[in-house]
Amino acid sequence: VGIRLPKVEVRYEHLNIEAETYLGSRALPTLVNSAQNIAELALAMLGIRLSNPTKLNILKDISGIIKPSRMTLLLGPPSSGKTTLLLALAGKLDPSLKVSGEVSYNGYKLNEFVPQKTSAYISQHDVHVPEMTVQETLDFSARCQGVGTRYDLLSELARREKYAGIYPEPEVDLFMKATAIEGAESSLVTDYILKMLGLDICKDTIVGDEMIRGISGGQKKRVTTGEMIVGPTKTLFMDEISTGLDSSTTYQVVKCLQQIAHLTDATIFMSLLQPAPETFDLFDDIVLISEGRIVYQGPRAHVVEFFESCGFKCPERKGVADFLQEVTSKKDQAQYWADGSKPYSYFPVTEFANRFKKFHVGVQLANELSMPFDKSRCHKAALVFSRYSVTKLEILKACWDKEVLLMKRNSFFYIFKTTQIIIIAVFASTVFLRTRLHHRDEADALLYNGALLYSLITNMFNGYPEISLMITRLPVFFKQRDHLLYPAWAFAIPLLVTKIPIAIFETIAWMTLTYYPIGFAPGADRFFKKMLVVFMIQQMSASLFRLISGICRTIVVSNTGGMFALMFVAFLGGFSLPRKLTKAYFYETAQIPKWWKWGYWLSPLSYGYTSLSVNEMYAPRWINRRASDNVTKLGEAVLEELEIYRNKNWYWVGVGALLGFCILFNVLFTLALTYLNPPAGPQAVLPQDTGDETDSQSNPTRATTKKGMVLPFTPLAMSFDKVNYYVDMPAEMKAQGVAENRLQLLREATGAFRPGILTALM
Incomplete structure (x- = not known):
């Protein structure tokens, strides 16, 4: 009936993020260093600086567009700035970071609306209440997030259908009305998300933690995802949600998210760690980041073409995602060199970034960025301008x-x-x-x-x-x-x-x-x-x-x-x-x-x-x-x-x-x-030579340097014979009619691990 769904286009232009950090032994979390940090922080408030921490550039002048109705995959080697980019787009950066550049949603800057409600950042860390069940966790999140604009859209849809003489199918009509009800302790949307994520089999099991037996690690990862997508937010920044999931489950989750993006015009920007080829093919766009620079951003269909234009080819034995992860690496790049007319020399990340600006996809991206977003095209319900989605009484x-x-x-x-x-x-x-x-x-x-x-x-x-x-x-x-x-x-x-x-x-x-x-x-x-x-x-x-x-x-x-x-x-x-x-x-x-x-x-x-x-x-x-x-x-x-x-x-x-x-x-x-903010987690200790000088282009000869040594040790073999393992029968299974008091997890497991043999547990 002609209803236009809300869409969000996210742009970031000339985004630079810089952090101040200590290197080497000064970065170790010792008592002396902690006391010195506190003293320096107190003196800094008075304008006195006793030391000059090293400046670390995390993101370096990057620009791009995350488009609605498309699935965008963020790839990059470790410590390339993926999480920082996702946090920057979601408006959740640490205030201590020095940020320049601009991030906008539909042409609106982050300080003109509430980005934390317009978008949702899904962390790679699973943090849940261990005593609550899976369904209770999602139900609580759904109650606090509300239904957003679903009720208003449903009212307008019903009005237009009545005017046009259209009578929807009873099942579809019932589902849409049920998902627009606010304040219900249990939502139909929760049941739908549980089914979509494959959590319906454990919906009545407590989440658990290190001290309480609960669901598995992969299921916790899916609960983390479901906790955010159960709400009305349709701009999702997802950070390595596949960690702990098998390839089949990852494919199923990403496939469902792809349908959400295509059918509801959602904006989904997701980083994955080594996705399988069939999962990689579900994405529409690819963003490849390395050393804080954008190497490629555009349609998935042209990413291999771009690297072939640079002289690198993805072999048939290799998945495209793995190829993209390794082609910018010093130690792995040489194996993909395919230009026989020239001898191989290390191709730095800065050269990839400059080549992309001249590539036809990069030129098209630059043209789109040069045209400001027309705010008149922004749906009134696309952005959220209030901090909380439901009334104070309902939250309480x-x-x-x-x-x-x-x-x-x-x-x-x-x-x-x-x-x-x-x-x-x-x-x-x-x-x-x-x-x-x-x-x-x-x-x-x-x-x-x-x-x-x-x-x-x-x-x-x-x-x-x-x-x-x-x-x-x-x-x-x-x-x-x-x-x-x-x-x-x-x-x-x-x-x-x-x-x-x-x-x-x-x-x-x-x-x-x-x-x-x-x-x-x-x-x-x-x-x-x-x-x-x-x-x-x-x-x-x-x-x-x-x-x-x-x-x-x-x-x-x-x-x-x-x-x-x-x-x-x-x-x-x-x-x-x-x-x-x-x-x-x-x-x-x-x-x-x-x-x-x-x-x-x-x-x-x-x-x-x-x-x-x-x-x-x-x-x-x-x-x-x-x-x-x-x-x-x-x-x-x-x-x-x-x-x-x-x-x-x-x-x-x-x-x-x-x-x-x-x-x-x-x-x-x-x-x-x-x-107050949560206490800072453990930080990686950077070596003394870390800094701008370690950028790949400064010393290309290091790419060919190889070191190695042999450590003497005594080879050992390990065997196990007829191992059986039992746990107490979960109360949920007893409620379903299971009569046994013990659940057997291992049955007559027999095997051996031999020195010199790499064994995979599948």
Whole structure:
């Protein structure tokens, strides 16, 4: 009926990307180098530069067009700049990189719309929530991405069909309507993508990780792809999605993506590692990059012709993709030289790039780039100008459902944690048993104060496991945040609220097992007021350790920060050292130093300690007795000796302060998740001679230099005979009616590996 689908044409012109890096031993991640990097970074903020890192050119003045409705393959040897190019086009480059040139979508620059929502970058790293099943992972992604313009297009389609008297097939009509529904917990699009990627057989299996048995590595790679294509985004930058997949599965996935590109006018730019010939033939265009330069960009049909014009020919024994990977390599190029009239000499990458500019495909590309994109041709729905695709309420609902699901899947952890605090409460109640405690004088009161202090410290430590829990969740959060699936607050709010019922149950368990067995002040009001303080301490502690993990972002640094925080709040909490000297202390060193007095007011435990002590010592059995001087009330005398304020209102001051700390820590946690980036991964250490001088054209004679040596070793043979391997039957297979309790993976496997024989496992 004449509806024009949205299309996106991506252009990059004179794109240069440069990084500053250290070489050789200076790049090693040693303690000295790390400290030096931190010091230099701090001085750089003040405008002082002590060292000049080496500048590394990653991409060098490249230009090109990624066209819609066409499958474009990105090829190149390792470290040629493929990932950097994909990240640059997706608008996800590291801010520390120096970038020049221009990237545009349909003529719009990256700062004129939201490229992270208009396009999707699919990483080569598989980062998923291990406790969620495959279908749950894709369903959550679909809920957060929404349906985009499907509903509007469907409405316009229905209107035009009705006007033209066209009645669609019922199955097609039902499918299109189902895929346009927003907010559904499970989408028909998810089922379609699962079927397309061959994941329908494991859709109810958890993804798993190193500690939890789940799907295979190849299936995880397909989940990574499906997580992005399940949404409405039709501009896809895919980075080596075939890693871990067999050639048959890779062909199937690429074939489906080819149909998406051709039928829905999608723009797909994909890098693959050594694709099979049948997979290579599915692509319409080829981009070959080497040493940061574009060697060829254009139709697949002309790529062999271009290299033949340069004197290189692809032999019949070799696939075209493998030929393209090796023809620019110093060590592999010579075997493809086919011009018998000239002796072979190394053909540098810069010469290939210059030859391509004169090749007819390169000339046509230059002509297209010289003509600016006509913005009037841009469909109004082609680009996305809002950061999130669905309403804030729908995002919050999706994150809430996900958090509740993860709590159910991690129920063992919470049961174990609650059991642990119950056991500790039983120990505490037997150590401070009421039959052995009295309330006659200051000495008795100090024993009760010790029990209060034990409650304070125990419930403070109860929040420490939040560090490890959060650290395991952060990689997935950072990935989904950077894809703009949801903001940080939508992640933080359900995380906080869903933990409250568990904290309430643990507080009730602790109070029930310790309050009356120890013999604290009788009375329901004292009981519930202490329960409130214990609950607030638990919430404050969990919020504090979540904040530490959100700032530190690695388990080693977070544990260090957590122990430092515990030391700070404990030493300055007013119970390890008092605020000032009293008659109970005899040495000048037994108080908080004057220059640390501010720490007392910043320690949450000082407020919790004050509230617990005031609540207990103002009970009638303490306040109606006289101290040893027969003048002061016993409860107030004890508070004075402990250097705690003698006023009933300080109970509520402490509760209010703990509530304020909870709010502050959660706000800071949300801000940390919003603005901090994931920690940098391990970097390759570049040799000392790396730099512009190592460019291939600077020393062509090195291409013929060959080195080698023989290392002596003892040849060994390995054999295995009738090996059988069993695992527990997956719950999903039992649900399908499988009666056996064990699943056999290896059956009577017998074989041998011999020295000097290269064996392939297929």
